[in-house]
Amino acid sequence: MVRMIAVLALLFALLPPSTALAVNPDEMLDDPALEERAREISAELRCLVCQNQSIDDSNADLAKDLRVLVRERLTEGDSNAQVIDFVVDRYGEFVLLKPRFDLHTLGLWLAPPIVLGLGAIAVFFALRRRRTTPAGEAAPLSDEEQKRLAEILSDKR
């Protein structure tokens, strides 16, 4: 069961990124395996002059240049990681849509699991505290509340 959850957890992470793209026919590589890899890489690289678009989604000239560059590196035999390093060296980390796990992105990567963990701990203690207090006993009503109760009960609107 645990393994199945682990597999499922990978599901959303590993599904091939949506392949709806702005890539042009003349840019595409003849080798389908290599083209497939070019697509995978392109979806992770940001079009630097666009708002939050990958170079695969963008029609901008810069995105086109980067798409061609990625394919050039791939045909020269670079691995996916080498291609990405090559682009990051030239354009900086800003080009990565998925920032690297590093000191300055620590908060980014750790926040979701920490929120989940803290939430779970808070729920655990809240439930435990609730169970140790005498069940079902509410504090007696104050005089003022008694008066209001009487008011409400007599109010026959």
Next chain:
Amino acid sequence: MLVEIGHFALVLALAIALIQSTIPIWGSRTGDERLMAVAGPAAIAQFGFVALSFAALTQAYVLSDFSLLNVWANSHSDQPLLYRYTSVWGNHEGSMLLWVLILAMFGALLAAFSGNLPKSLKANVLAVQSWISLAFLAFILFTSNPFERINPPPFEGQDLNPILQDIGLAIHPPLLYFGYVGFSVAFSFAAAALIEGRIDAAWARWVRPWVLTAWIFLTLGISMGSYWAYYELGWGGFWFWDPVENASFMPWLSGTALLHSAIVMEKRNALKVWTILLAILTFSLSLLGTFLVRSGVLTSVHAFATDPTRGVFILAILVAFIGGALALYAWRAPLLKQGGLFAPISREGALVFNNLFLSAACAAVFIGTLYPLALEALTGEKISVGAPFFNMTFGPLMIPLLIAVPFGPLLAWKRGDLLGAAQRLLAVAALTFAVVLVTWWLTYGGPVLAALGVGLGIWGMLGAIAEPAMRIKLFRAPLGDSLRRAIGLPRSAWGTAMAHFGVGMTVLGVVAVSAWQTENILVMKPGDTTEIAGYDIHFNALQERRGPNFDEQFATFTVGRDGIPVAMLSPTKRNYRARGMPTTETAILTLATRQIYMALGDPQQSGGIAVRIYDKPLVVLIWLGTVVMVIGGLASLSDRRYRVGAPKPARGVAAPAE
């Protein structure tokens, strides 16, 4: 003249908002019923004046009154009438006016349909509601006035951004705003409860129809926006994790959590303090969304810094409301008494589980959206956070939640029986497993995870049906008997089942299109034929055409199967004359749940034109699922117990349905 009336009406609305935000609260502090009674008429009058103002601006657009700066910048006399109407909110000033209009409308509805609220609660709720409109009316009048004139008036306008000249985007902002702003009611109720220092199950019952209404609109608005991006932007993606999308998705996530925690509060009088906090957070996220979209901070931190007036104003509103509400919360929440005990394995426990994961998912989206902004502002370092990050963090958080959904409704309140629920879901699990195996077999060699993903969607859908099916004893009692039970089942139960079913549908659509979409990107000349997913596509012709305010190249294709024509598709490329801006209009053929999607690319030097053809299996389910969720919401809303103005039993006259 009418323009000046509109402007003046807006100022009057501000004055009324000032009265409405102070006098009733004073009345509730001193117990003066006459002062408290000011709130209702004031709210209605405020709405009347804002509506007059909005009507004046709309009139200026319809008549193409280019003496108005706002109309000149965003309209054109050649624009079709429909888009002259929608141009009103296709720009910053107009959309803020729409925002306030909807806010004032909710205030007026509250005033009209809250006859059975305790007088002081009603006064406080309306006063808090008016604080919000006071802030935004001031924002419009001081920084974003849509009624500014130009002297001398130009002859022609600059046209609306062509990307916005589309029916999908015309409806999208109002729907979204109804959602965003609808959560203000929950916020006002929460603040009022904190001011009064008391809260009970009746509070949840008063709030729930408003939350549900806002949620329905927000769901529709997001879904509409997603479909618009899908067909208008020409890449065929349905969700981009763009900060603007995230801005609307965060209130949806926390609003969904609120919807669920309010159930616990209403039924069991538990989770009160948490529900109040969620009500505050949900509207805070709506405000944050407004800030992100309206201040220009997203384009770049620097663009924000060069013209900071508007951004700083909204930021001040944001800080005042969120900070104020949270301070009030910290101060008063300890006064609220907790009630309603429950075991961890129970309906309450399941809803807490739901809240935990939805909140964590919301936090993931929040941090991913704001972290780059914060990092750049603090250190100057620029990073990008895009789809790959969100797929890796948000996705895994959704999976346990989706697995757990069918269990929730099967657990009893207070103390549930997990093993029993699991046994009752055995048939569903077996069916799901069979579907996974068949999918895996049919797509052998494809991604294995996709088959599991399909299982997740099917599990959600079947699991949603399981609960009502058991309650009406489907197949275990005579059919007539089941039917009678089905009619007797409360509509809110049907609503839950439908909404959960819709979630399953959407998941199924997302998984299928991500895994099995195919594409064919090529250069074509008229006369060429190509093929996708068993359909042949013949390029008939490429023609020029002149539209009202654009010129276009339009291509006609015949889609056929085994030589028999099925449909014609004509994707086009437009060039809008006034701005010289090109857009791509895609052509989509819907075949039940699959779509064939075509977009034109650039003309090639060789003489042909680039054509992108996609086959998207089950893609329709993504949006159909959201529609089913909305129908579920409506069913739940129509449940007599939850209508706006409940909870008293009907007294001859039925409570007005929302």
